[in-house]
Amino acid sequence: MTAPTEIRPQSAPPAPASRRGGWFAPVFGLVIAIATVAAIGLAAIGPLLGEGAPSALPSGWTTVFDTDLTTTTTGWETGVGCSSGPEGLFVSEGETLCAYTPSQQTDYLGQGFRLDVTLAPAASLERSQVPVLLVGSAAFGIGQDGGFTLTTVGSNKVSGNAFNWHANGLAANTIRLEWNGPQTPLVAYTNGYKATEIDFSMSAASSHTLKLGADTDAQALYTHVTLASAG
């Protein structure tokens, strides 16, 4: 008969009771693989699920101008803070707005309008690019991170983040402001998808001027602008 063996007491905290991993790792791998494939499929149909901007002009509307600002800025006010160059219409000073001078005499907006602008990649500027579009009594401004504000003269204001906005500063962005006339909202689109809308109206007495500019401490470089009008 042998003496009972004395086992050295364990001074360290207890080891895991079970060293088996069990079913978890393979099941977890399967679930995350299915989730990845499903997520890719869902993202692929994302463009179909977004609220896109209409492509065709409503019947009876006409294009007022369709200008490549890298070749000409005719009709646009240049001077302090606004300059014309091979890169486009450059708003170099914050809180500056460059007017489309014919709009100061002629009402292109009162019955409905569609304004499309294209911006150069923000990385081409020294400061942050924060474009501001003034269309009659409505103003739309959007930051480099996609944060936007749409305001109208009746102190209506909508703010948010535009998902369809190139925030890396390396790709060009487009903005569309569209109003289909009385009793319809003013809708803002970024890169072809709806960002927001706001109640809007224009009276004969209100301003009909069209201006492009930049926000405080910011710049903006416009490369293309198109205006269509219902009037």
Add this chain to the structure above:
Amino acid sequence: MPGYPSYSQGTPQGVPYAPYPGSPAPGYGPYPPYGPYPPYAYPPVQRRRAPGETYALVVSWIVTVVGGLSIILSLLVLALSGLALALIPNSLTTIGLGVSFGLAPLLGGVMAMILGIQGILRRPSRTFTMPSYWFLLALTLLALGAGVALWNLFPSPGSALAVGPLVVLSGVLPALTILALTTQRLGNPSTRRHTWLSLAYGATLGALVAIILELFATVAISLVAQALGYNTSGLSNLTSSPTSPTEVVIQLLDIAIVAAVVEETLKPLGAVLIIRRLRTRSEAFLVGMAAGIGFNIVETIGYITQGQSDWINVALERSTAGLLHGVGAGMATLGWWYLINGKGVPLRFVKGFGLILYAMAQHAINNAAAVLIGLVPEPVRSLLFDSFYLGRLPEQYASLFFIAYGGVILIVLLWITSVLRRIDTVNAPSAPQPLAGAALAQGGPR
């Protein structure tokens, strides 16, 4: 037989016995009937609790209660996020906030409650395992590759809700790959309870407290700088390059020093809470890394969702951020392990504090580079901020610097995991060893 009376079988012959009196002899009372034995209370067996078991029980209760609170708060955040999405439906930023501060705490809370209750019931926890890191790496490349391909096909992704799951997975998968690589290189040294709870801590409480402390620190720096007569506008926009020496100092102080110290102090705290239960250096490193991975997942999802249409740019740049946070938290926790558990280890305090300082320095170098890269002189500056293209997707060369830094940290990870595996293998007892006295009782060593 003749001459002999026959005995009838079975019947006594002669005088029959008098009937036996039914009662004992007079003078003796009847025995009282035996009653039931009075209850005999055995003295309870006093099971000695293993060292640290009470502490583990208390931690399990704390984890369970905090998990419950986390579930309640996360449901509130998810409700608010849902409301915000109803008002502004196509916002990736809102989805990111909902995931980081709603879904992550919900999952963490559920996990904490399940594992905490198991701890209270003293159920043993199984070994923490992950799918093969090669498999997770393949999924990571699939998700990021799909993001690049989709950007090339549709530069404007349309619906944020549709893209949201891929955005989240692009932040989660690289981090899980790093965790899988680490646990598999270390030989799966920890339990599910320790590792998942540490990850949940990093993704919830660790991240939340870090945000609050860094906010306080930013305000404090601003107030001190203003009191000293400096312009603190550099703190109002920390994402743009500093334009003056004062802004450089302020941004370095806030982004490089404060963030590194706060985050590398907070991330290991969940693991430090249970460090007496962590048996080996490998386990300490893995459990600490899990906290860093949880922290990184929440932070990375927050950054990616700020990229809007170009979320894939941010996802690519942040693909190695799990190494920065994970290895940092692992190293710091290993430092704490030496300080608390390392009695008898040579140079214990040097190793302990050295590892914690390494984690902070590794983080500070990364963040300082983010501040200083905008100040690099020409022509290097132009080169860094020039673009290369993945198809049509533009990406700045500067982002390669941070990916390369992640590569350096990966080398550190491969090195430290091989060192830890070797040390723990050498130190691990192969079988229970009989004491010297017992060996002598059996005849002594042969």
